[in-house]
Amino acid sequence: MITIKIPSNYRAERAYLLHIIFEDRLGISYEVEPGSENHTIIVLPNGNTIIFEDHFFSLYNENKSYLSEENLPAQVDFLVNRDYFQDGLAVFFGLAEMEIQENQILLKADLPAQIFFLLSRWEEKVIQERDELGRPKEKSLFVVKLHLNERPLVDEYITAIASLIQKSGYEKFNVKKHYQVIPSHDVDFVKKWRNTFHAWKEIGGDTFKRRNITRALYNFTLWSASKLKLLDEPNNTIDELIQKSLINNRKAVFFFMSGGETQWDNYLPEDAEIIKRWADKIVASKFSLGIHPSIEAAKNADLLKEELTNYKQLVQYQICCSRQHYLKMLIPETWNMLDDNNLGWDSSCGFSHHVGFRCGTSYPFRVFDIDSRKILKLREKPLILMDTAIVEHMKLTEKDAIDRVRVLKRTIKTYGGEFVFLLHNSSLRAFEYRNHKNFFEELYK
Numbered sequence: 001m002i003t004i005k006i007p008s009n010y011r012a013e014r015a016y017l018l019h020i021i022f023e024d025r026l027g028i029s030y031e032v033e034p035g036s037e038n039h040t041i042i043v044l045p046n047g048n049t050i051i052f053e054d055h056f057f058s059l060y061n062e063n064k065s066y067l068s069e070e071n072l073p074a075q076v077d078f079l080v081n082r083d084y085f086q087d088g089l090a091v092f093f094g095l096a097e098m099e100i101q102e103n104q105i106l107l108k109a110d111l112p113a114q115i116f117f118l119l120s121r122w123e124e125k126v127i128q129e130r131d132e133l134g135r136p137k138e139k140s141l142f143v144v145k146l147h148l149n150e151r152p153l154v155d156e157y158i159t160a161i162a163s164l165i166q167k168s169g170y171e172k173f174n175v176k177k178h179y180q181v182i183p184s185h186d187v188d189f190v191k192k193w194r195n196t197f198h199a200w201k202e203i204g205g206d207t208f209k210r211r212n213i214t215r216a217l218y219n220f221t222l223w224s225a226s227k228l229k230l231l232d233e234p235n236n237t238i239d240e241l242i243q244k245s246l247i248n249n250r251k252a253v254f255f256f257m258s259g260g261e262t263q264w265d266n267y268l269p270e271d272a273e274i275i276k277r278w279a280d281k282i283v284a285s286k287f288s289l290g291i292h293p294s295i296e297a298a299k300n301a302d303l304l305k306e307e308l309t310n311y312k313q314l315v316q317y318q319i320c321c322s323r324q325h326y327l328k329m330l331i332p333e334t335w336n337m338l339d340d341n342n343l344g345w346d347s348s349c350g351f352s353h354h355v356g357f358r359c360g361t362s363y364p365f366r367v368f369d370i371d372s373r374k375i376l377k378l379r380e381k382p383l384i385l386m387d388t389a390i391v392e393h394m395k396l397t398e399k400d401a402i403d404r405v406r407v408l409k410r411t412i413k414t415y416g417g418e419f420v421f422l423l424h425n426s427s428l429r430a431f432e433y434r435n436h437k438n439f440f441e442e443l444y445k
């Protein structure tokens, strides 16, 4: 048992952090004592102490809150000490310095506040720069701006804290690890083409607007083959996706839409019968079903409930979880709504134009509501890689895409997290992905 002394303000936030770090990740039992100082002090059974100077919460009045764009970190420095940490620790609250004495280690880097910053996603509430969907612009996110998005900072900090504790003479614990590869599939378009007119509109667009004859021929061949029943409808790839997971012994999850009327939503009630048929196959393969809430459902509790109710009525199975369409989230409102509907986890915290760790971790974690200042039952299972980000936005060749996947997996394996990837049902046969078949395979390995 260790004792942790914490300052008297922002107790709920600090208690959340202790839960995540010590209970969830390190499996160390601890008791909390109110401290008389401004710092977080870990007291080990042998009397040695580890001190984290407070460079965040103590700066803000609890009634006025820290939730303002001007309080966002702007730069990063690196704390290097090869005896304790493998890589330089990124420091953005406090100083990149530590003092080591015989019975005490003092860190001037406020690692607890940094972990809170990354997991609570409070920057997403305060960033003013938004895109047309109302999402914070990805390039405004701290880890993207500072090119830290492919480093699991939270996992690095927790490993560093474990190392500090071990080197101070307390070793009766192990950092928890459970490396897994989790395929996930958002079904945005049940069919690639609604009808003949729709198909010809795309082929015409390829020819005259995009001036891409290869694409036009590709789509024409696809359309003719499906018309002649030589091939399935191009987006009917559910069997293939199921097979990929079965062969690689992975547990997949499929997210279906169940409503939505904005220009970004693609749900059509006439697809219900197909969705039900696919859901039967998915559940028969012992895979999970999640909901893919519409754009408006990210902020409208009644709409989310309605979409969930209709979806459950249609498929008649348990719905484990959720991923927002276009990853459209309002923090903390969307998390709260999902929690109120008893969904076990969300997997919307990822990037659409980058890969890596939006929350600084690949390890699922319980989320914290920064407004009501409470820990929720809901877990976030961070999304690490999306097919469209790699192929359409980053425009990586197949070889580079495969290398990127390998590097990400190696990183995640080191820290024992989850490689949650998103492969759309509509990508398997799409023109843009025709040279990326081995990339698909690599995702599952």
Ligand SMILES: [Zn+2]
Pocket: 186, 187, 188, 292, 324, 325, 326
């Ligand atoms: Zn979607």
